Amino acid sequence: MVHKSLDLLNVVRGDGAEVDAFGKCLSKKTVGVFVRTTLDDSDIATSTLKRYETYPDSVGSSDRVAFMYNRQRQVTSLTDQNGMVHNFDFDKVGRATQDRITTLGSGVDGAVRRLATRYEVRGMRFKLSSYDYATVGSGSLVNEVQFAYNDFGQLIAEYQSHSGAVNTGSTPKVQYGYANGSANTIRPPSLTTSTPCSCSSAIVNQPP
Numbered sequence: 001m002v003h004k005s006l007d008l009l010n011v012v013r014g015d016g017a018e019v020d021a022f023g024k025c026l027s028k029k030t031v032g033v034f035v036r037t038t039l040d041d042s043d044i045a046t047s048t049l050k051r052y053e054t055y056p057d058s059v060g061s062s063d064r065v066a067f068m069y070n071r072q073r074q075v076t077s078l079t080d081q082n083g084m085v086h087n088f089d090f091d092k093v094g095r096a097t098q099d100r101i102t103t104l105g106s107g108v109d110g111a112v113r114r115l116a117t118r119y120e121v122r123g124m125r126f127k128l129s130s131y132d133y134a135t136v137g138s139g140s141l142v143n144e145v146q147f148a149y150n151d152f153g154q155l156i157a158e159y160q161s162h163s164g165a166v167n168t169g170s171t172p173k174v175q176y177g178y179a180n181g182s183a184n185t186i187r188p189p190s191l192t193t194s195t196p197c198s199c200s201s202a203i204v205n206q207p208p
Helices: none
Strands: 017-019 025-028 032-037 046-054 064-069 075-079 085-090 096-103 114-119 125-131 141-149 155-161 173-177 190-193 198-200
Antiparallel strands (some): 046 064, 075 085, 085 096, 096 114, 125 141, 141 155, 155 173, 173 190
């Protein structure tokens, strides 16, 4: 007979309690959640959105994350335990467009202060651009990632520039190959990098 340790079956419940395989409570570390926003902190006043998340070792608000929301119930601001403040912007259809660091936390590298997301006409991400300044339209481009898709909406190329903007003619990229659909499949059989390396996959015994 093979004996397996029941310690491997320990789980953490949603209320923060760790229980063993028989349901016995072993420990409990509760994450406190304050659920209520007002028009003083958000664009919506409700008792169904999380305003604060306080961790077990917090003294006062020393280990607490704060959230603010827009009328669509999207998080527009997040302040973490280190005092770092993220402000999030959205376009008219609710897509995230900017992640801006308006207050830098203590001891955090401030080389990148804003991440901008742009979308192509079908709604898929087109570019992720990092800037050294939080204000939109200001600062210098630090690095960038650009995506390309086929007619099925599958990712076929991913460019990553470690310094400045993507140049599709020279920036290193990863390319993804797919079956063309003629055999009732658009499976991904290959992956190719800019360096002399390529990978291919054989798909065996899978239904179309």
